[in-house]
Amino acid sequence: MKYRYLLLNKPYRVLCQFQDAQGRPTLKDYVPVPGVYAAGRLDYDSEGLVLLTNDGRLQHRLTDPRYGHPRTYWVQVEGCPTPEALAELRQGVRIQDYMTRPAVVQVLPQEPDVPPRDPPIRFRRHIPTTWLRLTLREGRNRQVRRMTAAVGYPTLRLVRVAIGELHLQDLAPGCWRELNNQERQSLLRLGNVQKL
Incomplete structure (x- = not known):
């Protein structure tokens, strides 16, 4: 084959x-x-x-x-994550009945070059958004969204940019x-x- x-x-x-x-x-x-x-x-x-x-x-x-291969995402979140929230993501976050593995996360200095989405994300005039680069070595259902929500910054847009x-x-x-x-x-x- x-x-x-x-x-x-x-x-x-x-x-x-x-x-x-x-x-x-x-x-x-x-x-x-x-x-x-x-x-x-x-x-x-x-x-x-x-x-x-x-x-x-x-x-x-x-x-x-078990094999934990890396997957990297660009994640647009609502608000500007605090250093404490980023540290939580890096240590692992409790979601429901499990603790996630630590993530590699950094704030992107500028919005990544992604095509416009149709429909676009909701825009709130007085609430800024932030783009993160987040790498996981596990892939549970809706994990990135649950992790960012757990630290107080809901995901608005999620784009996987790399697998290994x-x-x-x-x-x-x-x-x-x-x-x-x-x-x-x-x-x-x-x-x-x-x-x-």
Whole structure:
């Protein structure tokens, strides 16, 4: 079997699956490649990098929390996080019945170059927003949103920009491409899978 490894820039309000009984947009609307599946998920209201593959072993390694591969996000939050709030994110945050792993987080000095979202985020004249760069080594359901809310700064927009050494770069929303050989090797090392 020829293994395929694709990167997609998932648009806002697209399900990270190939079918939906309610008729919402899915990956099938953007990736016409049979037999590939998402290695990890992004929420319906999140955007950015999704890896798709037909390599089941790699897919399992990338989605199993035991292996803790890094995923990096640009996160627009409401307000200006205090040093204490950032320290909490860096130490791990209690969400419901579990403690998250520590995150690597920094405030971005300026708004990242992301395409406008349709519809745009809500704008509040007297409440500023801040962009963070946040890297996690776990991926629980809606984790980034729950973490920022837990420290008092709700997420307004969430864009995954990297999975390990794979980066979104200039891939436009809704577009996809095959990994090049260097990216494939990096991905296989990340998943600790010996192929090629």
